[in-house]
Amino acid sequence: MTASPLGDYQPGTSVFHRLPVGAKLLGLLVLSIVAVTFRGVPTTVGLLGLAVAGCVVAGVRLRRAARALRGVLVAMTLLAAYQTWQRGGEHAFVVVGALVALLLLATVFTTTTSVERMVDAITRWLGPFRRLGVNPELVALAFSLMIRGIPLTLAIAGETRDAARARGLERNPRAYLTPLVIRVVAHARATGDALHARGLGDD
Structure with a gap:
């Protein structure tokens, strides 16, 4: 099974x-805003530099960072080709480079933050909204399932792509997308059934 660093905590x-969970999320938000607001080669180079430095400081293994990029390699390649065709190579570097940097920064976040800490932080933040009918524990559970589902979805995508390639159908989108959608939906339904069996999500 293809692994993914997203959602895969690495103690350290x-x-x-x-750093507190909130501080890391705020940093990600600020850098995302910077990437969108101040588009340009200097910004993208700076973000890539920060991302690489963050991976080094956080102790993210090179193999793990490579797996993060491998999961979106096809999409990034297609996006780069399209942007180069439409706007030129410099614009393609700005767009794709910023996305790669943000992906690596997100990997730093998930690698250094356990799901339990994320859930605890969300539950604490949403506590004041309980009087308005918000269920902090249920929201935190949904977030936890989403985080845990990212590596699984990427793993399924990798397996499906490899299976299509083994049959010589790597150039046939239907041979890749159809089984991918079926398996992801099947997992989502199985997860929903398991939660329902435990009495969750009945409200």
Whole structure:
């Protein structure tokens, strides 16, 4: 099965491991806004530099970072080709480079933050909204399932792509997308059934 660093916590003692969840999420949000608002080669180069430095400081293994990029390699390649055709190579570098940087930064976040800490933080943040009918625990559970589902979905995509390639159908989108959608939906339904059996989501 193809693994993914997204949602895969790696214990450690780096400064990123010690930072509060909120501070890391705020940093990601700010950098995402910067990437969109100040588009340009200098911004993209700066973001890529920060991403690489973040991976080094956080102790993200090179293989793990490579797996993060491998999961979106086809999409990034197609996007780069399209942007180069439409707007030129420089614009393609700005767009794709920023996306790669943000993906690596997100990998730093998920690598240095356990799902339990994320869930605890969300439950705490939403606590004041309980009087308005919000169920913090249920929202936190949904977030946890989403985070855990990212690596599984990418793994299924990798397996489906490999299966299509083994049959010589790697150029046939239907041979790749149809089984991918079926397997992802089947997993989602199985997860929903398991939650329902435990009495969750009945409200």
